[in-house]
Structures are given as structure tokens and as C-alpha cells.
Amino acid sequence: MTAGASTWRAWWPLVVGFPLLSLAVVVLVVLIAAQGGVAALQVPTNGAHESTVADAAQIQRGAYLARIGDCIGCHSVPGGPALAGGRAFATDWGTVYSTNLSPDPATGLGDWSAAEFRHAMKHGVSRRGLLYPVFPFQHFQHVVDADLDAIFAWLKQQTPVQSEPPPTQLDGIAGWRAAMLIWRMAFHRPTPLPQADALSPTWQRGRYLVEGLGHCAMCHGRRGAFGALIAPLRFAGARIPQQGWVAPALDREALSGWNVADLAEYLRVGVAPQSSAFGPMADVVHDSTQYLSQADAEAMAEYLLSLAPAPIRHGARLPVPRARETVTLASTALYAQQCADCHGKDGRGRARVYPPLAGNAQVTAADPVNLIRIVLIGAAAPSTQGNPEPHSMPPFVNRLSDAELIEVLNHVRGSWGNDAAAISQRQIDEVRALSVD
Numbered sequence: 001m002t003a004g005a006s007t008w009r010a011w012w013p014l015v016v017g018f019p020l021l022s023l024a025v026v027v028l029v030v031l032i033a034a035q036g037g038v039a040a041l042q043v044p045t046n047g048a049h050e051s052t053v054a055d056a057a058q059i060q061r062g063a064y065l066a067r068i069g070d071c072i073g074c075h076s077v078p079g080g081p082a083l084a085g086g087r088a089f090a091t092d093w094g095t096v097y098s099t100n101l102s103p104d105p106a107t108g109l110g111d112w113s114a115a116e117f118r119h120a121m122k123h124g125v126s127r128r129g130l131l132y133p134v135f136p137f138q139h140f141q142h143v144v145d146a147d148l149d150a151i152f153a154w155l156k157q158q159t160p161v162q163s164e165p166p167p168t169q170l171d172g173i174a175g176w177r178a179a180m181l182i183w184r185m186a187f188h189r190p191t192p193l194p195q196a197d198a199l200s201p202t203w204q205r206g207r208y209l210v211e212g213l214g215h216c217a218m219c220h221g222r223r224g225a226f227g228a229l230i231a232p233l234r235f236a237g238a239r240i241p242q243q244g245w246v247a248p249a250l251d252r253e254a255l256s257g258w259n260v261a262d263l264a265e266y267l268r269v270g271v272a273p274q275s276s277a278f279g280p281m282a283d284v285v286h287d288s289t290q291y292l293s294q295a296d297a298e299a300m301a302e303y304l305l306s307l308a309p310a311p312i313r314h315g316a317r318l319p320v321p322r323a324r325e326t327v328t329l330a331s332t333a334l335y336a337q338q339c340a341d342c343h344g345k346d347g348r349g350r351a352r353v354y355p356p357l358a359g360n361a362q363v364t365a366a367d368p369v370n371l372i373r374i375v376l377i378g379a380a381a382p383s384t385q386g387n388p389e390p391h392s393m394p395p396f397v398n399r400l401s402d403a404e405l406i407e408v409l410n411h412v413r414g415s416w417g418n419d420a421a422a423i424s425q426r427q428i429d430e431v432r433a434l435s436v437d
């Protein structure tokens, strides 16, 4: 009896520990496989001397694709040399800096192989180690090799700039790149675009660009814990982390007032009869989508207009007072005095010059931060090839008291058939606390 008990005491850690340890190993193996496998985590060493004879047509295609992927926008400091990196990206955990993509051998991609480049774009792993998902590799994973090679060929032709980006400044464990393995195991699933042979080639092209190089979901998608995009909510609309702007939902219901031609115009020109681009979207149009071919812009529009609404939308409607209950003669006079010169007494604006406020999803959005912000700080539509001298909207920050601001905003949210929830002082305070850029 006593002998049996003491044997058990000696052996129990093994008897219980071994299955637990085995289970942990199995779970780890499964999770590493799910995020792409061990091979995804290593930089390829083969292909270093792959021949990279690029012809002019491939380089030109690469230039076009790089625009759609907005490589220059993210990999250049505003006003600094193109592709030299160093642009800061604020995240909830600290700052990540973009890298040098110019062909400088010491600090850029000068001595990279095409295989290394493809691997970084598809798996988010480079010589630096595991890359942070501020770099849109979760979207770029959908880009086909021929397109990646064209982008690489184009990058190799650009002017080399010697410049090392500042080191990332992330708090705690996030600052340790290897810890990104845990994040990847939890949130990164390589997902090929599903076969959709029944759908038109235009739709497929649109999907390829929107989900891949265009990385539209990066701003328009809802994020969960640790900043990971939630796949079914990737077009549900969201507040962009650290920026205080809302990127609205993109689906056939949210875009019900749009058609393919107008959406394509919005992407290529920055203005459309429904709305004009402002805030971060003005930068996207300026740096990237204005260069889309008409066919590609229409394909993207067709894809967006085919999307079913996400199960949850950003800023679900709350049962608060309706703005239309606050519309009075005084608010009508205030609107007439401050806004009607441009946006019209009837709120219809002037097509492609002053966006309409009537029936405008930005004006009636459940989360009104964009509306409050644009009236406080003003806005400039992007200057594009199709609209080189856009009109801008003046800031009202020093022209309206909070009470007047609430009055005029509720006026536009509750007039001409608009029917949104009334804006409160708390929402104004929240927006005033945001930084201006």
C-alpha cells in the first residue's frame, strides 16, 4: 500500500506531464502549419542568382501595379526621396517605420533576389524577420508571381537612396519581432482567393485588385484583438486606428446610391456626383487610384457593388433623438449663411464641384466623426489628372461655436430626406480631442 503510493508520487509528473506536453507540441505544430508552415517563416536562399532580365513592358507594368499597391505612398516620407522608407505608422502599440525599397544594396533591396521579394510580399517575412502587418502582406499574398516580378523589376530601376529607416518603437513584447509568431499563429491564415469561375472576368479582376494590391480592407475593415482584421467584416467600415477618421462600409447596400461609372470616377478623379474624397481617402486617390485604367477602376467598382453587407456595420444605429426633430428656422438660416453658397439651399451641391449633402452617406453616417471633422478642419479633394484644381472646403473651427456647430450639423443630418441620429456635445468633444493630421 505505502510502496504503491510512493511509486505513484515518483511517477505522476511523467504520467500527467507527458500527455500534456505532447498535446502542447501538437497544438503548436498545427498552429504553425495554419499560419503558413515553417517554410513561410524562413527567407528563401535559393534563387539568389535568378536571371532578372526585365523588358520595358514588364517594367512599365510594374510601375502601374506599384501605384495600385501604393508602395511610394507608404515607403516615402512626405516630401522626401521616393521609396527611401522611414514613414512612421502609429499603431496602438507604438510606431513602425516603412523600409527602404530603393535598389540601394546596403539599405534597400539592391541585393535582394526576386524569390526573396516574392516571399516578403506573400508571407511577410524578410531578412529583418517577421514583418508587422502594418505592411499589407495579408492582402499582397493574393498577388500573382508575374505581377510581383514586374513590381520587383520596376523597383530595381528606381534611383537608389542610401537611408536606413529608424528602428521600430513598439512597447513590450510587440517590440520583439519573433513574438510576431504568436500573433501569426493566432491571426494569420494564408487564404487563396476562392475559385469563382462562374463569375465574369471583370468581377474577378476587380476582386483581385480590391482584395490584393489595392488593400482596401486595411482601412475599411473592422479589426479585433491585437489589430487583426476580422475577415467577414473586412468591408464593414471602421474607425482607422490612431487616425480618427471613419472609412465607411463598402458593399452593395452601403453603396446603393452609386453605380459602376460613378464609383470608377470617384477612384480615378476623386470627385463624383455622390461625394468627393477627403481625409485619408483623398491621399489614396492622389497616390494610387487616380492611376487606375478605366477598365480596372470599373472592375473594382463592379466587385464592390457585388459585395453582400457584412453582418455587423460600424456604428450601429442607437435609439437617440433624430436630427430632423431639431431642424428649425434658425438652423435653416445658419445653414443658409454658412454652407448654402456651395452646397446649395436644397443640399444638392453642384455635381463634381461641391458634393451633395442630401442623401450623402458621409453626412448621415451612424458614427459622425468624418462629418464633424470635415466641418471643423475643412478638407481638400485630391488633385488628380482628371481634376487638377479641386475645390476645397473651408475650416469652421474658428467660425462656429459648439452650439452653432451642433445646430448646423443636425440641420444637414435631418433635412432634405436625411434622417440620422442627432449629434451630441460629447461627440463634438471627442472629435476636438483628435489630433489634426
Ligand code: HEC
Pocket (backbone or CB within 6 Å): 065, 066, 069, 070, 071, 072, 074, 075, 089, 096, 097, 098, 099, 100, 101, 117, 120, 121, 126, 127, 128, 130, 131, 132, 133, 134, 135, 136, 151, 168
Ligand atoms: C500601408 C503602408 C504600406 C504599403 C501600402 C506598402 N508597404 Fe511595404 N512596408 C510597410 C511597412 C510599415 C513596412 C515595415 C514593416 C516592418 O518593419 O515589420 C514594410 C515593409 C516592406 C518590405 C520588407 C522590407 C524589408 O527590408 O524587410 C517590402 C519588401 C515591402 N514593404 C514592399 C512593398 C511593396 C512592393 C509595396 C507596394 C506594392 C508596399 N510595400 C506597400 C508599409 C507599407
Ligand code: HEC
Pocket (backbone or CB within 6 Å): 210, 214, 215, 216, 217, 218, 219, 220, 240, 245, 246, 247, 248, 250, 254, 255, 263, 266, 267, 275, 276, 277, 278, 279, 280, 281, 282, 284, 289, 300, 361, 362, 370
Ligand atoms: C488609408 C485608408 C484607406 C484606404 C487604404 C482606402 N480607403 Fe476608401 N475611404 C477611407 C476613408 C477615411 C473614407 C471616408 C472619406 C471619404 O469619403 O472620402 C473612404 C471612402 C471611400 C469611398 C466613399 C464611400 C462613400 O460612401 O462615400 C469609397 C468608394 C472608397 N473609400 C473606396 C476605397 C477603395 C476601392 C479602396 C482600395 C483601393 C480604398 N477605399 C482604400 C479610407 C481608406
Ligand code: HEC
Pocket (backbone or CB within 6 Å): 274, 275, 276, 277, 278, 279, 282, 338, 339, 340, 341, 342, 343, 353, 354, 355, 356, 357, 360, 362, 363, 371, 374, 375, 379, 380, 381, 382, 391, 392, 393, 394, 396, 408, 409, 412
Ligand atoms: C466655399 C465652399 C464651401 C462651403 C462654404 C462649405 N463647403 Fe462643404 N465642401 C466643399 C467642398 C469643395 C467639398 C469637397 C471637399 C473634399 O472632397 O475634400 C466639401 C465637402 C463637404 C462634406 C463632405 C461631403 C462628401 O461626401 O465629400 C461635408 C459633409 C460638408 N462639406 C459639409 C459642409 C457644411 C455643413 C458646411 C457649412 C457649415 C459646408 N460644408 C460649407 C465646399 C464648401
